[in-house]
Amino acid sequence: MTNTLPKAFVRNFLGNSPAWYKQAILGFLILNPILLFTAGPVVTGWLLIFEFIFTLALALKCYPLQPGGLLAIEAIIIGLSSPESVYHEVNANLEVILLLMFMVAGIYFMKSMLLWTFTKILLKVRSKVILSLLFSLASAILSAFLDALTVTAVLISVAVGFYAVYHKVASGKPFTSKNHDHANDDNVVEAKRSELEEFRAFLRSLLMHGAVGTALGGVCTLVGEPQNLLIAQKAGWDFVEFFVLMAPITMPVLAAGLLTCILLEKTALFGYGSQLPETVRKILEDFAAEEDAKRTLREKATLLVQVVVAIFLVLALAMHLASVGLIGLTIIILLTAFNGVIEEHQIGKAFEEALPFTALLVVFFSIVSVIHDQHLFQPIIASVLAMDPAVQPGVFFAANGLLSAISDNVFVATVYINEVVDALNAGDITREHFEALAIAINTGTNIPSVATPNGQAAFLFLLTSALAPLIRLSYGTMVWMALPYTIVMSSVGFFAVYLVL
Numbered sequence: 001m002t003n004t005l006p007k008a009f010v011r012n013f014l015g016n017s018p019a020w021y022k023q024a025i026l027g028f029l030i031l032n033p034i035l036l037f038t039a040g041p042v043v044t045g046w047l048l049i050f051e052f053i054f055t056l057a058l059a060l061k062c063y064p065l066q067p068g069g070l071l072a073i074e075a076i077i078i079g080l081s082s083p084e085s086v087y088h089e090v091n092a093n094l095e096v097i098l099l100l101m102f103m104v105a106g107i108y109f110m111k112s113m114l115l116w117t118f119t120k121i122l123l124k125v126r127s128k129v130i131l132s133l134l135f136s137l138a139s140a141i142l143s144a145f146l147d148a149l150t151v152t153a154v155l156i157s158v159a160v161g162f163y164a165v166y167h168k169v170a171s172g173k174p175f176t177s178k179n180h181d182h183a184n185d186d187n188v189v190e191a192k193r194s195e196l197e198e199f200r201a202f203l204r205s206l207l208m209h210g211a212v213g214t215a216l217g218g219v220c221t222l223v224g225e226p227q228n229l230l231i232a233q234k235a236g237w238d239f240v241e242f243f244v245l246m247a248p249i250t251m252p253v254l255a256a257g258l259l260t261c262i263l264l265e266k267t268a269l270f271g272y273g274s275q276l277p278e279t280v281r282k283i284l285e286d287f288a289a290e291e292d293a294k295r296t297l298r299e300k301a302t303l304l305v306q307v308v309v310a311i312f313l314v315l316a317l318a319m320h321l322a323s324v325g326l327i328g329l330t331i332i333i334l335l336t337a338f339n340g341v342i343e344e345h346q347i348g349k350a351f352e353e354a355l356p357f358t359a360l361l362v363v364f365f366s367i368v369s370v371i372h373d374q375h376l377f378q379p380i381i382a383s384v385l386a387m388d389p390a391v392q393p394g395v396f397f398a399a400n401g402l403l404s405a406i407s408d409n410v411f412v413a414t415v416y417i418n419e420v421v422d423a424l425n426a427g428d429i430t431r432e433h434f435e436a437l438a439i440a441i442n443t444g445t446n447i448p449s450v451a452t453p454n455g456q457a458a459f460l461f462l463l464t465s466a467l468a469p470l471i472r473l474s475y476g477t478m479v480w481m482a483l484p485y486t487i488v489m490s491s492v493g494f495f496a497v498y499l500v501l
Contacts, residue, residue, distance in 0.1 A: 098328070110146070136261045147458055305335065392437060
C-alpha cells in the first residue's frame with residue numbers, strides 16, 4: 001500500500017500528460033519560491049510569464065487551466081500578486097467573461113440552422129474554388145457576429161457527419177446502417193481506399209479554409225474574439241465604431257485572405273486543391289435528400305425561429321441595445337423558449353464549450369495581476385513609446401503577432417492593452433495615439449496567430465476534435481497548410497498598420 005500510493009498520486013497529477021511535462025511543472029513550482037527569495041520578485045515574475053506561456057504553447061499535452069492555474073495560485077501565495085488584485089482584474093473585465101459565458105452558449109442553440117447552411121453550400125456548389133471561397137467567406141461573416149469556436153464546431157459536425165456516411169458505404173454497408181466505427185479502416189473496400197483518401201484531403205482543405213475564415217471575420221468586430229471586446233471596452237468603442245476603426249486594416253486582410261484561398265485551390269499547393277469525387281458527392285446528396293424528407297414541421301419551425309433570432313442578434317449588436325453578454329443571455333432565452341428546450345440538462349450542454357475557457361481566462365487575469373503589481377512590462381512599453389510614433393503601431397503589431405503565434409492571443413492582448421491604457425492615463429500618449437496602438441494590438445493578436453493552433457482557439461479546437469485523426473489532420477499538417485495564409489495575411493496586415501496608422 002505504501003509503495004503504490006505515491007505512484008497513484010504521480011499518475012493522478014495532471015493525468016495522462018507526459019512524465020517530462022509533469023516534471024517541468026513541478027520544477028516550476030519548486031523553483032519559483034526559491035527564486036523569489038534569491039533573485040527578487042521582478043525576475044521571478046518574468047520567469048512566471050515564460051512558465052505560463054510554456055503551458056499555453058503545450059496545450060495539446062495538457063489543457064492550460066490546470067498547470068497555469070497552479071502557477072497562478074502559487075504566485076498569489078508567495079506574494080507576487082494578491083486575491084484583491086485578481087478580483088480587480090476580473091471585475092474590470094466582467095463584460096468579456098459574460099460574452100464567453102452567454103454568447104457562446106446562445107449560439108449553441110443555432111447549430112441546426114448553421115449545419116443546414118453549410119450542408120447546402122457543400123452539396124450545391126460543384127466548383128472547389130468557389131466552394132472553398134464560400135466556406136471561408138461564410139465562416140468569416142458568421143465569426144464576425146457569432147463565436148468562432150461555435151462556427152468551427154459546426155464545420156466539424158458537417159464534416160464528421162458526411163465522413164461517417166461515406167465511410168459506411170466505403171466499408172460495404174448502406175449509409176443507414178447503425179453501430180459503424182468510422183475510425184476503423186479495416187473493412188474499407190480496396191477499390192474505395194484511394195477515393196477515401198481523396199475525400200479526406202478534400203475535407204482537410206475545406207476545414208482549413210473555414211478555420212482561417214473564422215480568423216478573417218473574427219478580427220473585424222468586438223464580438224469576433226474575446227480580446228476584441230476587452231480592447232473595445234478599454235477604448236470605449238461600440239460595435240459600429242470598432243468595425244469602422246478596424247476596417248482600414250481588416251478589409252485589405254480579408255481581401256488578401258480570400259485571394260489566397262482562390263490561389264491555393266488553383267495551384268493545389270500546401271495540401272490544397274483536392275476535389276470531391278463524384279461517387280462520394282452522389283452518396284452525400286442521397287443522404288441529404290433523405291434527411292430533408294424526414295424533417296418534420298416542428299424541425300422546420302425550429303430553423304425559422306433560429307433565423308429570426310439570428311437577425312435580431314445582428315441588429316442588437318449593431319445598435320448596441322445592451323452589453324454583449326446580456327444580448328447573449330437574451331439569445332439563450334429566446335431560442336430555448338420558442339424551440340421547446342425547457343429541461344436544465346438540455347440547457348447545460350450549451351455551456352460545456354464556453355466555461356473551460358472562461359475559467360482559463362480568469363487564470364489569465366491572475367497572471368496579468370502579477371504583471372501589474374510587479375510593473376513587469378513598464379520598461380518594455382516605455383522603450384517602445386520612446387521610438388518614433390510613426391513606427392510604434394507596426395512594432396506593436398509585430399510583437400503581438402509573434403507572441404500570439406506561440407501562446408494564446410487573448411492573454412497577449414490582455415497584457416498589452418492594459419499597459420497602453422496605463423500609458424494613456426499617465427499622460428504619456430495622446431488619445432489619438434492610444435487608439436492607433438489599440439488597433440495595432442487587436443489586429444496583431446488576431447491575424448498572425450493563424451500560424452499555429454496555439455494562437456487561435458478555433459484551430460486548437462479543430463486539432464483536438466474527433467475529426468482531426470479521421471481526416472489525418474496533424475499539428476504539422478495544420479501549420480504547413482496555414483503557412484501561406486500566415487505569410488500573406490501578416491504581411492498585408494503589417495503594411496496596412498504601418499501605412500494607415
